[in-house]
Amino acid sequence: MKAIYIMWLREVKRFIRSKSRIVGALGQPILFLVALGYGLGPVFQKAGQGNYLEFIAPGIIGMSIIFTAIFNGMQIIWDRQFGFLKETMVAPVSRTSIMFGRTLGGATVAAMQGVLVLLIAIVAGFRPVSVFGLLPAVVAMLLVAFLFSALGIAVASKLKDMQGFQLIMNFLVMPLFFLSGALFPLGDVPAALLWIARFDPLSYGVDALRAFLIGTATFPLALDAAVLVGVSAVFLWLGARFFSEIEV
């Protein structure tokens, strides 16, 4: 328990202290909100779909969460290169609890980033449908953050250096984001794209966020929750397994 707590605390402390990382990670969501939200807004409206800013705000929150969570998981590669990983590998605690603590820490950090983006979206003109949706939305953010934090750790445990990072960004993170329905409604897309989106866990995360924040959804909320919890469990198991196989 103590090991889980201290590893969680480490992630949170490091995040809160790295002001440049927080601000840097906010740049992209702001750009997406402004460029797409305001830029494509009129087109979206003319197509009879309503307010685009309202529509993509939950998607952009999902984007900042998946980026932060996976990036945080990838920190294992830095820890391996800078040696800190060894310190935790010879400690008399199970590697599973170290991995779990790191996952929780990464999830907390990514959810915090998600809340920050929500606040920025509100400043930019986004209006959540009801205040009562805010708390469940934060819970959904935590779930999404946990899922991708575990995925990031699972992937990073298999990588020896940062050379694979670009590969992960371009062939894992970007597709997960762009195919999730974060930027477009899944209701009217070609069947093939909808099928792909169905295999993307972020689709369910963004869908749940939309349900709580703007009151519309593609999938039933129970399905969103089931997929997020189920896939999280699989990634957590996979991450714990890969992490325990790391040789330093």
Next chain:
Amino acid sequence: MTNIIEVQNLTKKFGSAEGEFTAVKDVSFSVGEGEIFAFLGPNGAGKSTTIKMLTTLLHQTSGTILINGSDPRKDSDAVRRSFGIVFQDPSLDDDLTALENLQLHGMLYGVPPATLAARIEELLALVELSGRRNDFIRDFSGGMKRRLEIARGLLHHPKIIFLDEPTLGLDPQTRNHLWSYVQKLNADEGITVFFTTHYMEEADRVAKRIAIIDHGTLIAQGTGGELKAQTGTATLEDAFLKLTGSEIREEAGSSADHLRLRGQLWHGGRR
């Protein structure tokens, strides 16, 4: 004197598609409780692989290891509690302060919170870093990091401390200080010290007993005096060179690098 480290017929083979490579071959030695023991050898001789096996980071192919009476393979947590380690490369978290690094270690090792703060202060004083407790590690010099790592390695009252080239890259002043802390700890707390170094003069001065490994095999062990007498040399450096030869060794960073290197040689040879 009882033996706190007992190693018998230790062998480690690394297998790959290209073939097998024996990093450590039938090595046996023991270290008595409270002893200062130097483990020497040229680069790639099997030092790091042996330390990894002693410290639960790697499993042996065959042979037995007992650390403080426990088998690293079966009871890794008991073994891990019984030693502290300073790795060859720094293993501190740069983005945390000195105090936070020590607190993190204390919590991972289950040091009771009631005694943790006092123990931290005691060790910070020992390594003369009390005034820097709230500074970030990224602002520390190499010598300060080493001192802090020694303090951290001792936090949970281990019976053994492993120091893997603890003085590498440090100036003579810092090296001197570092060994005086280590000798003080050995005298005051009776802690067993197991260290590696490339500075023969340090090994001769500090270690009570020395073992030399080369090409994965233990080729000599005894006191500094014994090794010099055995080889008929005046200094330990000469004794070491006489035992291991004076040709330059291929630098191999880790066992994985070693494997890669051998793989390349193999492929290169076939083409």
